[in-house]
Amino acid sequence: MENEVEEGSDSEWSELTRECLINILSRLTVDDLWRGTMLVCKSWFSAFKEPSLHSVFNLDPLFDSPRELPRWWSPEFEAKIDSMLRSVVQWTHIFLTQIRIRHCSDRSLALVAERCPNLEVLSIRSCPHVTDDSISRIAVNCPKLRELDISYCYDVTHKSLALIGRNCPNLKVLKRNLMNWLDPSQHVGIVPDEYLNACPQDGDTEAAAIARSMPHLEWLEIRFSKLSAKGLNLICQRCPNLEFLDLSGCANLTSRDIANASSSLAHLKDIKKPNFYIPRSVFHTERYGHWQLYDERFQTDVFRI
Template identity: 25%
Template sequence: MSRGRGRDFINVYLPDELLIDIFHRIEESKSTCDAISLVCRRWRRIERESRRTIRIGASGDADRTLQRIVGRFLGLRTVFVDERMPPRLPSYSILTTLIQARIRPSLHQKTNQNRTSNLGSSDEIPLEQLSLSDVGLANFAQACTQLEKLSLIWCSNVTDSGLKSIAYNCNSLRFLDLQGCYVGDHGLASIGECCKQLQLLNLRFCEGVTDTGLVQLARGCGLSLKALGIAACVWVTDVSLEAIGSYCTCLETLLLDSELIKDKGVIAVAGGCRLSLKELKLQCINVTDNALEFVGSHCLALQLLALYSFQRFTDRSLLAIGKGCKQLKNLTLSDCYFLSDKSLGAIATGCSKLTHLEVNGCHNIGTFGLGSIGKKCPNLRELSLLYCQRIGENALHEIGKGCKFLQELQLVDCSCIGDYAMISIAQGCKNLKKLHIRRCYEIGDKGIISIGENCRLLKDLSLRFCDRVGDDSLIALGRNCSLVQLNVSGCDRITDVGLTAIASGCPELVCLDISVLQNLGDLALADLGQGCPLLKDIVLSHCQKVTDIGLSHLVKGCTRLETCHMVYCPMVTASGVATIISSCAMIKKVLVEKWKVSERSMRRAGSILSFLHVDL
């Protein structure tokens, strides 16, 4: 803080309104906000009043925690509560019991509002104290009447009663995520009745919701609702989608994952929201070509289409999409077994604005189809090919020739793609920033060296189990690219020589996975300690030659280390584990065998230790 002759100029001359504006601009950084609150009492008061967003995990008495937060931060607009993360407890056995106990009960069991949790030990904590309850949510709703965004992830004790409290008190609610909550029709009806500004609703795994509740919500929020997600809601049928199509004419995003949804429901939404619908994600095994043809002919504003596990439609669907949806930019095809090259050809011909394409496990799509994309979609930015055994090198040759703006490429188990394809990508797509390759055994040093020499903007590289990649590739990458993330797990030709090149050429490296490298030793860790001071995450599991000495050299320079995985490193002992714990002030997680941790290390850092348990 600026001072002159004992005077505090900032607090004298800057009004509260200006400080509030400054604090709002840096609100995304929680650590910065926390630091601001420690400067002085005035800044603490203003920061508390101006903070708009808070994130909460399961921690002790959830109701009491939320009450304290509400009393401290008076201007909250966005609250995320996520109970998937287990609380930090002093006893590992207690934590294990709690995780096991929090397996979701059946819907019938949940309807019993008086159920209790008996974990069977006097030192174990009752499960209800770790979950947000309706009472806690009601008190929160009464205090945060200006709430705009609320996310309740797997809050298993929240029911219709708590949701009604939110509806009646928080009329400005725009965003509501109820994933995994046991809410039902009465709660949704109250939201529809009171929250007329609701724009986004996520109902994934809300098993208590039926058509009755969704229809009432659609009637109440139809004019404002823009995004809706429905997955594993076992009582939701086409009746709900017909109501959505009738009332929610401004709907832009729809996610459906259901075995009960059929053509009738999808057609109803496509017809009612034909002018507004921009994103459609479907995993509905009973939807056929008829529904997708209707979407193609009516939803002309569609920009994103994701189809998962479709086994009842053919090329007819994509021919209609290519013909009608000229604005399509993002396409995902996953496990669509009956699509062929004709589908991608139709998309390439009709959707020249395509920027993102993912093809996953579509076994009848081959070289010709992807080659069509390379020839006719010059704006392609991201391409993911997973388990595409029929796509060959000529397809990526066309991508390299035609897609000069490609920035991200992912290849998984593509057995026909090798060095020729990588050289084509390297020479044509020089804006490449992210390259992830896994188990593509025909890709070796020639292709990766070309990537290093041509794609100098590359920041994120993963070469998992590419056993033809060796030190020469890393030397080229270290010489020309400033990598931030690198994963060479299972590339067993890599030695200390390659990692030394990375250490000297990539000082901005933050994340590194060098697991399952049998020829890697302490020299590489010493060089990383000298050359990569920003390193935060390292995985060196299954490295047979790494010892405690290498770890000691690593931590001398990598003072920002936060996570370290080192299981199955036979030369690492309790001394090495203690070195990591004592030398890295910012360490948050260490994964190691439990028998390698001394009692002293357990006392000092029990909360950050994670163990790999193998029962023999």
């Protein structure tokens, strides 16, 4: 009898209308959607192929871990992420509007640029093998982009920022955060050393590209950027609609620099300033100079004993 009930239940599930199945599948997480729903039966597989179910591809929740894992930075893991992204793009084509992923490469992003003209959100944090090659293709082929996160993508340069700005007039959100170069200990043993050492140095060049090509920005994150007061002034002058500005870790800026530059931002609602409390153990005097110089530079008493 129990077997009959179970068989009957399976039959009832398989006989749900396509509309009902799509409604059910739309409530699942990406992980649940891709790991088994298409294997239930033919009708479920057919419903799974509905393009509207895949307009958003978000793997960020899978990376919600207290610490990064070394395997995330391995070639094998990158190949797996690339394979997943290519599969999604091949299924959805023009319906894909949001991608939030990490550790992909130019290989999969080139396909995104080719197949996803309606892309509006692209978040590709921590991608050591994403370069100007794929981002330039995104800029040319995805003009509807309104949000871009290229944080910790060190092979993406100011050239791509300028192209994105010129070709994506709807861009309102840019996240271009760098890793904590003031205290890299949190990344040691996880992120490859050569990548840590590749941290972009041209903060003002990137600031100029942002300022000159992205006048409609409302949200800008440039944590641990090495821009100076000159670069910040340019951004604040050319991006008057900024409502949120994150300058955490921007050690080349003083409080006075930030106050002077941001005073022109009439719409600014929130600004994250650098945290000038930096433990003395972080600095090696032979590299950064005497700690008293930082007291004078940052106008803080943190370093005084």
